[in-house]
Amino acid sequence: MIFLNNLISGIGLGSIYAIIALGYTMVYGIAKMLNFAHGDVIMVGAYIAFCSLQYWGLPPVVAILLAMVVCTVMGVLIEGLAYRPLRQAASLAVLITAIGMSYLLQNLALLIWGANTKSFPRTFLNSSTIPLLGGRLSIPSATLFTIVANVVIMIALTLFTSRTKMGKAMRCVSEDRGAAELMGINVNRTISLTFAIGSGLAAIAGVLLCSSYPNLTPTTGSMPGIKAFTAAVFGGIGSIPGAMVGGVLLGVIEIFGKAYISTELGDAIVFAVLIIVLLLKPTGLLGKPMREKV
Amino acid sequence: MTRAKRNRLIYNIVTYAVVIAAFVILQSMIANKSISRTLKGQLVPICSWVIMAISLNLVIGFSGELSLGHAGFMSVGAYTGAIVSGYLLTARGVETEWLRLAVAIAAGGVAAGIAGVLIGIPVLRLRGDYLAIVTLAFGEIIRNLVNVIYVGVDGARMRFSFLNNDLPEGVTMLVDGAKGAVGIKRISTFTAGFVLVMITLVVVLNLVNSRAGRAIKATRDNRIAAESMGVPVTKYKMMAFVTAAVLAGMAGALYGLNSSTIVPAQFTFNQSINVLVFVVLGGLGNVLGSVISATLLTILPEVLRAFADYRMLAYAIVLILVMIFTNNPIVRSWADRIVAPAKRLLRGKRKAEGGDA
Incomplete structure (x- = not known):
């Protein structure tokens, strides 16, 4: 029973990582950059939802939508102001800029909301536990919502990238930016759209994260962000199903590591997994091998 | 002597001169007691951050990782x-303080060097963003591990314990898990810090201007071209990485022995970013720049205590702006249009040449 409980909470945590990892993997696939600030977009989304629920008394669904809108706009702004001027620059410069952006968001949040831990309010997401197997197993409803949201997002995104025109444009840009531009695809707009989708998902992830783990501080997003990137790499960066598989596996590994090996070393275990994966299979579980052109 | 060689020589002499002059001025200020208490307390940390910045610059600025x-x-x-x-x-x-300090710093360097080799072997097989994220992962793993290490001295024996503190009673604890290293005798001195900075400068400036240093810079500028010219890329990247690790370890020992306790939370990812800010602001590949920016940015927060809340915000904005200004082609050509005529005025009619180290 304990094993099953751990497994379910692992899948729940992993689903949050998976939703965050989708943002990383899409941006990495298309803009070829590690958007370090993604984790902090999650934090901003969670704060917006927190304010809407706690201070403005909005219903939960409206709070989530508001958080998504704010994060989407913010994602597009971040891309346009900080990353677009560096489109042609070396990856080192872009990465340092992204780290700067992550710092900027954290410190803005620190100034606006303060360093004190905010306790995320109860909503329909985390108000109850659901008994299973005749009450021998109880699942927090937040975990269930997270897993469902994960599956829905995953299906929607797969349909979007394979069926719609914008989705196909995104795949084209990720495959060959130059050729896509020659075919009349507006590369800048496609990249903006990717950031918009990724950041909107980050807002959902932020709300779900804080529904399961209700402590909200300006650095709430950074650790899950880094772990979600690990998940994206684990699953194969650039691949949407890969982000899903990687995220869920990583969540399960983390919970099992904490439960059966050592609580203090939980993070170390996750990062050790990342290192082993990168050494044995640098393209991840579902990634395509990349060739280097001279 | 070619022009480039002469420029390099001047640059090196200026770098050494600035550091020595700063040391002499500060020492005389200490001698006639005209130095403020806060600044005096900052002297040893400044030395360690300068070494950290120079060594990180070796990895980022010269080896390009x-x-x-x-x-x-x-x-x-x-x-x-x-x-x-x-x-x-x-x-x-051993009562002699300088001897203990010297042995401790050397040991710190060796230990960090070993860690550097162990981490470098897997890390340097990767590239770009992957490499960055794995170094981050290793930093976090190290922080996690020191959280669960217990070291004590029992008579003449050293005792270790991992995960749970099962050392017997009466053992003098040196490292106590999450409480960190406790009961440290503060033996670091400004002179020791200065000597260490000078050693760092000698090592780094000689390394980057040697055959190995040129190979390191070649792998940074174009890995594939360097490889096809027969430069063993991994070997030279390893050389830069491990040298930087050894120097950072020595800086760490100096820093640690300047306070009575050290806790794992002092060496988080944020601290790595802090050093990164020093390096970026000082200029990638510019050693003197690292020295100056590390010094100023360590003193500045003490001076501007009132703006403490805005300091990190300003760091973040400056980091982004510096990157955009130095890397965006439009901004660069615009800046060149202003800077180039000024340079020409200063240098007579000679054409401006890339003047970095």
């Missing part, structure tokens, strides 16, 4: 230094 786990090496050095110094005092009865 972004390392985000530099604070990890610093913590390895700091803990090793604290353990060695504590052991020498309690178990071996």
Whole structure:
């Protein structure tokens, strides 16, 4: 029973990582950059939802939508102001800029909301536990919502990238930016759209994260962000199903590591997994091998 | 002597001169007591941050790889230094402070160097963003591990424990898990810091201007071209990485032995970013720049206490702006249009040449 409980909470945590990892993997696939600030977009989304629920008394669904809108706009702004001027620059410069952006968001949040831990309010997401197997197993409803949201997002995104025109444009840009531009695809707009989708998902992830783990501080997003990137790499960066598989596996590994090996070393275990994966299979579980052109 | 060689020589002489002059001025200020207490307390940390910045610059500026786990090496050095110094005092009865300090710093460097080799072997097989994220992962793993290490001295023996503190009663604790290294005797001095900065400068400036240094810069500028010219890329990247780790370890030992306790939380990812800010603001590949920016940015927060809340915000904005200004082609050509005529005025009619080290 304990094993099953751990497994379910692992899948729940992993689903949050998976939703965050989708943002990383899409941006990495298309803009070829590690958007370090993604984790902090999650934090901003969670704060917006927190304010809407706690201070403005909005219903939960409206709070989530508001958080998504704010994060989407913010994602597009971040891309346009900080990353677009560096489109042609070396990856080192872009990465340092992204780290700067992550710092900027954290410190803005620190100034606006303060360093004190905010306790995320109860909503329909985390108000109850659901008994299973005749009450021998109880699942927090937040975990269930997270897993469902994960599956829905995953299906929607797969349909979007394979069926719609914008989705196909995104795949084209990720495959060959130059050729896509020659075919009349507006590369800048496609990249903006990717950031918009990724950041909107980050807002959902932020709300779900804080529904399961209700402590909200300006650095709430950074650790899950880094772990979600690990998940994206684990699953194969650039691949949407890969982000899903990687995220869920990583969540399960983390919970099992904490439960059966050592609580203090939980993070170390996750990062050790990342290192082993990168050494044995640098393209991840579902990634395509990349060739280097001279 | 070619022009480039002469420029390099001038640059090196200026770098040494600035550091020596700063040391002499500060020492005379200490001698006639015209130095403020806060600044005096900052002297040793400044030296360690300068060394950290120079060593990280070796990795980022010269070898072109972004390392985000530099604070990890610093913590390895700091803990090793604290353990060695504590052991020498309690178990071996070495009273001479400078001797203990020297041995501790050397041990810190060696330990961080070993960590650097162990981490470098897997890390340097990767490239770009992957490499950055794995160094970050290693930094976090180191921080996690020092959280669960217990070291004590029992008579003349050193005792270790991992995960749970099962050391017997009556053992003098040197490292106590999440409480960090405790009961450190503060033996770091400004002179020792200065000597260490000078050693760092000699090592780094000679390395980057040697055959190996040119190979390191070649792998940064174009890995594939360097490889096809027969430069063993991994070997030279390893050389830069391990040298930087050793220097960071020594800086860590110096830093650790300047306070009575050190805790794992002092060497987080944020600390690595802090050093990254020093390096970026000082200029990638510019050693003197690292020295100056590390010094100023360590003093500045003490001076501007009132703006403490806005300091990190300003760091973040400056980091982004510097990157955009130095890397955006439009901004660059615009800046060149202003800078180039000014340079021409200063230098007569000679054409401006890339003047960095």
